[in-house]
Amino acid sequence: MLYTLDMFATVVFAITGALTASRKEMDILGFLWLGAAAGVGGGTIRDLILDQPVFWTVSPTPLIVSLCAAAAMHFIAPIFQSRLTAITWLDAFGMAFAATAGTIKCIGLETTGIVAVVLGVFSASAGGIIRDLLGQEPSIVLRKDIYVSAAAAGATTLVLLNAAGVSIEIASVCGFCTALGLRGAAIAFGWTLPVYKSRPARNMNE
Amino acid sequence: MLYTLDMFATVVFAITGALTASRKEMDILGFLWLGAAAGVGGGTIRDLILDQPVFWTVSPTPLIVSLCAAAAMHFIAPIFQSRLTAITWLDAFGMAFAATAGTIKCIGLETTGIVAVVLGVFSASAGGIIRDLLGQEPSIVLRKDIYVSAAAAGATTLVLLNAAGVSIEIASVCGFCTALGLRGAAIAFGWTLPVYKSRPARNMNE
Amino acid sequence: MLYTLDMFATVVFAITGALTASRKEMDILGFLWLGAAAGVGGGTIRDLILDQPVFWTVSPTPLIVSLCAAAAMHFIAPIFQSRLTAITWLDAFGMAFAATAGTIKCIGLETTGIVAVVLGVFSASAGGIIRDLLGQEPSIVLRKDIYVSAAAAGATTLVLLNAAGVSIEIASVCGFCTALGLRGAAIAFGWTLPVYKSRPARNMNE
Numbered sequence: 001m002l003y004t005l006d007m008f009a010t011v012v013f014a015i016t017g018a019l020t021a022s023r024k025e026m027d028i029l030g031f032l033w034l035g036a037a038a039g040v041g042g043g044t045i046r047d048l049i050l051d052q053p054v055f056w057t058v059s060p061t062p063l064i065v066s067l068c069a070a071a072a073m074h075f076i077a078p079i080f081q082s083r084l085t086a087i088t089w090l091d092a093f094g095m096a097f098a099a100t101a102g103t104i105k106c107i108g109l110e111t112t113g114i115v116a117v118v119l120g121v122f123s124a125s126a127g128g129i130i131r132d133l134l135g136q137e138p139s140i141v142l143r144k145d146i147y148v149s150a151a152a153a154g155a156t157t158l159v160l161l162n163a164a165g166v167s168i169e170i171a172s173v174c175g176f177c178t179a180l181g182l183r184g185a186a187i188a189f190g191w192t193l194p195v196y197k198s199r200p201a202r203n204m205n206e
Numbered sequence: 207m208l209y210t211l212d213m214f215a216t217v218v219f220a221i222t223g224a225l226t227a228s229r230k231e232m233d234i235l236g237f238l239w240l241g242a243a244a245g246v247g248g249g250t251i252r253d254l255i256l257d258q259p260v261f262w263t264v265s266p267t268p269l270i271v272s273l274c275a276a277a278a279m280h281f282i283a284p285i286f287q288s289r290l291t292a293i294t295w296l297d298a299f300g301m302a303f304a305a306t307a308g309t310i311k312c313i314g315l316e317t318t319g320i321v322a323v324v325l326g327v328f329s330a331s332a333g334g335i336i337r338d339l340l341g342q343e344p345s346i347v348l349r350k351d352i353y354v355s356a357a358a359a360g361a362t363t364l365v366l367l368n369a370a371g372v373s374i375e376i377a378s379v380c381g382f383c384t385a386l387g388l389r390g391a392a393i394a395f396g397w398t399l400p401v402y403k404s405r406p407a408r409n410m411n412e
Numbered sequence: 413m414l415y416t417l418d419m420f421a422t423v424v425f426a427i428t429g430a431l432t433a434s435r436k437e438m439d440i441l442g443f444l445w446l447g448a449a450a451g452v453g454g455g456t457i458r459d460l461i462l463d464q465p466v467f468w469t470v471s472p473t474p475l476i477v478s479l480c481a482a483a484a485m486h487f488i489a490p491i492f493q494s495r496l497t498a499i500t501w502l503d504a505f506g507m508a509f510a511a512t513a514g515t516i517k518c519i520g521l522e523t524t525g526i527v528a529v530v531l532g533v534f535s536a537s538a539g540g541i542i543r544d545l546l547g548q549e550p551s552i553v554l555r556k557d558i559y560v561s562a563a564a565a566g567a568t569t570l571v572l573l574n575a576a577g578v579s580i581e582i583a584s585v586c587g588f589c590t591a592l593g594l595r596g597a598a599i600a601f602g603w604t605l606p607v608y609k610s611r612p613a614r615n616m617n618e
Contacts, residue, residue: 022611025612026556044461048461049250049260063526063527067526114266115262115263115269129340134551136551136554148236193234194233195232195234199284200229201229255460257466320475320479321468321469331445335546344548345548348438348442350437352441354441354444355441398439405437405490406435
């Protein structure tokens with residue numbers, strides 16, 4: 001199941017990377033580069049921190065599939081009416097897949113719950129962060145709407161259900177739905193978390 | 207002692223990350239994310255390069271403490287008159303703690319002196335760099351005042367004293383004080399290193 | 413041969429890092445920092461993903477040589493008429509060296525061909541990406557002229573020739589020349605790849 005989730009997360013993030021490449025009018029190798037980096041970035045960082053073999057060096061299938069998806073996007077992307085809307089929604093799916101995959105992998109390695117949640121959140125956001133840094137877009141971490149919170153809620157649900165004795169399959173489905181549902185609602189209805197006495201930086205010297 | 211230094215460096219950097227999140231008006235999960243990333247970032251890169259288990263996956267206490275500190279900051283940050291001043295000074299402490307911890311870990315693994323100094327400097331600056339990249343602030347590496355130099359001076363002091371037979375505890379204290387003292391003086395008095403025939407980029411094509 | 417290629421790639425990228433530091437008027441420690449990060453960055457990420465000991469922790473010679481080169485640049489850089497031209501051409505050599513080194517290392521570890529090509533491209537571009545992110549320059553991945561394509565062509569040539577039974581030395585020379593030749597021609601003649609129905613992001617909401 002972990003392999004399937006990794007595959008989905010990789011492909012979906014690869015497509016968002018390719019769409020970002022399209023917004024920046026890159027050539028086809030730029031699509032492949034940004035697609036691959038966004039696709040495998042989150043899982044790579046997760047595996048490095050967990051001291052596991054990086055998943056796409058063991059079996060290159062996710063890498064190949066995401067390169068193909070990114071190449072296809074080179075020709076398909078101009079069809080999209082709004083690439084940013086497509087990126088936002090696909091990214092929501094990629095986030096939910098990656099958060100679930102990251103958390104499951106940690107549970108399988110029997111880390112503590114807090115490490116599983118934090119690594120789930122990191123895997124879920126790293127691909128998007130790499131994509132936005134390299135494409136010089138505003139980073140997803142800076143978004144006002146619920147993003148990190150959705151990943152954290154999904155990972156926490158999974159860890160708690162698993163600790164409560166629920167089978168890993170059912171816990172994963174619940175975690176995935178929590179993350180995707182929260183993020184989807186945030187996109188659709190503009191949900192944000194309240195901020196305690198918010199005050200922006202007045203200037204560079206504040 | 208390494209564990210204690212890691213703990214201090216993590217918590218102090220976590221607070222600077224949370225304060226940066228406050229400047230950007232993030233929600234509480236943004237505080238936790240940026241706090242955790244800034245807190246454990248430097249030590250994580252150090253451990254990966256040294257091929258050691260990442261410190262917070264072995265014992266999650268530093269991670270938990272920094273998440274708590276970042277959460278507390280969500281409510282405390284609005285009290286600060288100047289968050290940037292707080293970030294600058296806390297960052298100086300974090301840098302000195304992390305430079306000392308990174309260098310000690312390398313000495314314990316018997317790397318060459320130059321590797322110990324370089325990794326000390328990388329551990330000391332990586333947390334702040336991740337924080338500034340993600341918060342889209344000007345990077346600390348681009349600052350004109352003494353920063354990298356202070357970390358390098360501290361790490362070099364530690365390595366040289368250790369090589370001269372001084373006990374690791376005393377060498378660490380000296381290295382820490384060198385790094386913090388230089389950085390503190392640079393902040394307080396605006397110290398900079400002279401630049402040989404400085405000439406900015408005239409334009410994008412120079 | 414891998415060691416020699418790593419050495420060349422490290423030193424050439426270290427010089428481009430130092431020249432970037434010069435454009436930003438950093439002090440000498442800034443030169444060392446950015447030189448070391450750009451120099452060893454690509455190879456470090458390659459070794460981490462391949463789960464190999466990071467090359468400069470095993471033998472610090474490349475690190476020392478690139479620190480020396482970066483320090484020398486502090487005094488030599490003001491002589492250059494155009495630092496950006498120097499960076500562009502040196503970066504082409506560094507890219508070709510790193511792409512070849514990355515691909516050879518993967519072949520030696522008997523990874524699949526696609527992993528060898530992707531890691532070759534990542535090693536070739538990571539040093540430059542780190543340099544541009546930290547120096548806050550437009551990233552090389554966003555350049556319109558052929559860059560990633562040249563690295564990919566070189567790595568693919570190497571992998572195909574090796575698979576066809578050509579000795580690794582000859583395959584490496586061919587791969588290196590392909591990468592450098594394509595990139596050099598792109599710089600000299602402004603070569604770009606055609607883009608299918610290019611359309612920039614109309615605005616932030618597209």
